[in-house]
Amino acid sequence: MNRLSWFNTVSLTLGFAFLYIPMVILIIFSFNESKLVTVWAGFSTKWYGELMQNQAFLDAAWVTVRVAVFSSTLATILGTMAAYVMVRGGRFFGRTLFSGMIYAPLVMPEVITGLSLLLLFIGIGLDRGILTIVLAHTTFSMCYVSVVVSSRLVTFDRSLEEAALDLGCSPAQAFRLVTLPIIAPAVISGWLLAFTLSLDDLVIASFTSGPSATTLPIKIFSAVRLGVSPEINALSTIMIAVVTVGVITASLVSKRAMVRQRQEEQAAARTE
Amino acid sequence: MNSTVFAPWDDPQAKPLIQFKNVTKRFGGFTAIDNLSLDIFEREFFALLGPSGCGKTTMMRMLAGFEQPSEGTILLSGQDIAPVPPNKRAVNMMFQSYALFPHLNVWDNIAFGLRRDNMPKHDLEDRVEEMLRLTRLEKFARRKPHQISGGQRQRVALARSLAKAPKLLLLDEPLGALDKKLRQDTQFELMDIQEKTGTTFVIVTHDQEEAMTVASRVAVMDQGKLMQVATPDRIYENPNSVYVADFIGDVNIIQGRATSTGEDTYRIDWAEGQPPLTATSANHFSDGQTCHLAIRPEKVTISAERPADAVNAVQGKVHDIAYLGNLSTYYVELSNGIIIKAQTANTRRISRRSFTWEDPVWLSWTATAAVLLAD
Numbered sequence: 001m002n003r004l005s006w007f008n009t010v011s012l013t014l015g016f017a018f019l020y021i022p023m024v025i026l027i028i029f030s031f032n033e034s035k036l037v038t039v040w041a042g043f044s045t046k047w048y049g050e051l052m053q054n055q056a057f058l059d060a061a062w063v064t065v066r067v068a069v070f071s072s073t074l075a076t077i078l079g080t081m082a083a084y085v086m087v088r089g090g091r092f093f094g095r096t097l098f099s100g101m102i103y104a105p106l107v108m109p110e111v112i113t114g115l116s117l118l119l120l121f122i123g124i125g126l127d128r129g130i131l132t133i134v135l136a137h138t139t140f141s142m143c144y145v146s147v148v149v150s151s152r153l154v155t156f157d158r159s160l161e162e163a164a165l166d167l168g169c170s171p172a173q174a175f176r177l178v179t180l181p182i183i184a185p186a187v188i189s190g191w192l193l194a195f196t197l198s199l200d201d202l203v204i205a206s207f208t209s210g211p212s213a214t215t216l217p218i219k220i221f222s223a224v225r226l227g228v229s230p231e232i233n234a235l236s237t238i239m240i241a242v243v244t245v246g247v248i249t250a251s252l253v254s255k256r257a258m259v260r261q262r263q264e265e266q267a268a269a270r271t272e
Numbered sequence: 273m274n275s276t277v278f279a280p281w282d283d284p285q286a287k288p289l290i291q292f293k294n295v296t297k298r299f300g301g302f303t304a305i306d307n308l309s310l311d312i313f314e315r316e317f318f319a320l321l322g323p324s325g326c327g328k329t330t331m332m333r334m335l336a337g338f339e340q341p342s343e344g345t346i347l348l349s350g351q352d353i354a355p356v357p358p359n360k361r362a363v364n365m366m367f368q369s370y371a372l373f374p375h376l377n378v379w380d381n382i383a384f385g386l387r388r389d390n391m392p393k394h395d396l397e398d399r400v401e402e403m404l405r406l407t408r409l410e411k412f413a414r415r416k417p418h419q420i421s422g423g424q425r426q427r428v429a430l431a432r433s434l435a436k437a438p439k440l441l442l443l444d445e446p447l448g449a450l451d452k453k454l455r456q457d458t459q460f461e462l463m464d465i466q467e468k469t470g471t472t473f474v475i476v477t478h479d480q481e482e483a484m485t486v487a488s489r490v491a492v493m494d495q496g497k498l499m500q501v502a503t504p505d506r507i508y509e510n511p512n513s514v515y516v517a518d519f520i521g522d523v524n525i526i527q528g529r530a531t532s533t534g535e536d537t538y539r540i541d542w543a544e545g546q547p548p549l550t551a552t553s554a555n556h557f558s559d560g561q562t563c564h565l566a567i568r569p570e571k572v573t574i575s576a577e578r579p580a581d582a583v584n585a586v587q588g589k590v591h592d593i594a595y596l597g598n599l600s601t602y603y604v605e606l607s608n609g610i611i612i613k614a615q616t617a618n619t620r621r622i623s624r625r626s627f628t629w630e631d632p633v634w635l636s637w638t639a640t641a642a643v644l645l646a647d
Binding site: 157159160162163164165166167168169170173177178181182261264265267268 | 357367419436
């Protein structure tokens with residue numbers, strides 16, 4: 001192992017501090033005994049207990065999870081279809097326009113996306129609730145999925161699909177039996193991305209949610225406007241924990257798969 | 273041993289398995305295949321040979337069904353295959369990249385095509401085991417494609433494409449990814465498997481040695497046209513054009529003017545101050561017609577003295593020697609600057625070699641050794 005120079009040590013420390021001090025403070029204060037957020041009064045987990053009693057938060061959490069699952073699933077299906085058409089569809093009328101427009105929501109200010117969706121829902125007389133949030137989240141996360149999936153499809157060996165056709169598959173079977181299993185990791189990471197985006201979203205959800213359905217970010221945001229409570233800190237800590245566990249698991253799994261594949265390839269080459 | 277020679281192309285009664293009839297294929301403004309007609313017979317091992325971009329892969333992809341001819345028809349057993357999609361054709365293809373399904377193991381890769389036909393489970397298992405035996409892959413059945421070597425992957429691809437017992441197997445540069453030694457072994461394996469299964473093979477390759485080794489007939493292609501279709505020995509010994517003579521093997525081409533000196537015999541005046549050459553040809557040349565004399569280097573004899581009975585003899589000095597181990601090629605420069613290659617088998621040790629650089633030598637060949645070609 002190389003020893004770090006003092007310059008690198010300082011850079012590293014500053015970088016990590018900048019990124020994580022706010023979160024560390026939040027986590028520490030979630031175990032604060034006192035109701036006052038800025039005064040430490042000893043260790044306690046009572047705010048976690050109180051959180052579990054808070055029906056409004058639990059409802060909001062349940063709404064958020066349902067919205068995230070539905071919208072990311074829908075976005076994955078639509079986004080994969082869009083990616084497939086753009087990479088494999090060849091040239092068709094309006095292709096350039098279509099591929100440009102599918103990425104446009106990536107750079108569109110969320111306020112505008114939210115506002116336009118709100119106007120649409122009012123225009124067609126759709127009552128705002130879970131359904132409208134799901135539709136809104138699908139709309140903006142679909143383009144992220146299609147970016148992830150199409151980058152995988154670009155490097156996909158076309159002859160694999162041709163081989164499937166050659167061996168008797170209909171085009172639909174070839175997609176289901178060969179293409180989909182091979183691009184599955186990209187589809188899954190697209191789904192995870194859409195899921196996370198939906199969990200996080202505050203702006204678009206606040207435009208499209210109604211009194212019947214409030215997501216967790218909206219709930220937290222409105223609670224904080226009345227003053228930060230240790231309960232919010234506890235809730236945020238749980239969310240950080242969930243995300244951390246998810247990210248670490250995903251990276252461990254993919255790293256182990258990569259290492260194993262490399263070992264097996266080396267072993268295969270030796271038997272030549 | 274089979275005493276009758278396999279040559280259905282000489283039999284006017286024989287029915288071709290595949291017929292290209294005036295097939296043209298255009299990609300936009302580019303003509304990949306130009307009004308091409310060709311018959312391929314059952315049980316043939318047919319090689320399409322040519323430089324990259326000559327249209328050989330397009331021919332194969334039209335047979336597999338991935339491309340449609342722009343004009344003309346392709347018949348398989350007498351039936352037009354244009355309206356038949358790839359998944360309904362009794363044709364299978366072995367891809368250049370092998371295109372093994374990475375998420376399936378060797379066994380499932382081979383079974384893939386059989387499953388699409390809803391073959392009964394028991395028959396399917398027997399068939400896969402048979403294919404594994406044929407390609408000596410029994411030990412690797414449960415491995416994934418990335419867990420086996422390149423040569424083994426090549427055999428899996430072959431087994432998978434043969435499993436459905438196609439009428440026609442297409443092989444797209446099947447040995448391109450293998451190193452030379454393995455490639456040679458695999459060529460004989462391919463011929464063996466082709467003979468055992470009796471399947472018609474069409475192979476696409478740019479490697480002329482490979483085509484000559486495996487094929488019953490070779491089609492030399494250039495720019496979407498067939499230059500010559502014949503058995504390997506005829507392609508080599510009797511090329512019909514300068515292009516084919518030059519593409520297959522090593523050759524000396526001498527340009528000159530033909531003058532008839534008797535039946536099928538011509539005198540060729542080819543350079544100032546050089547004696548005229550004599551060559552026989554069944555094709556007619558008019559007096560004074562420009563012609564090309566193609567002589568294989570191994571048919572040129574190199575000697576210190578002028579052989580007394582030589583019909584054709586020219587003098588020069590050794591310009592360069594390419595030592596290949598079993599053979600040596602002498603590059604002999606004539607007085608007018610032309611270089612002629614002569615090849616000899618190194619039957620003696622190198623220290624006993626007769627000629628070295630700058631030695632004056634005579635090159636000679638018989639009247640029938642060379643092929644006389646029109647422009």
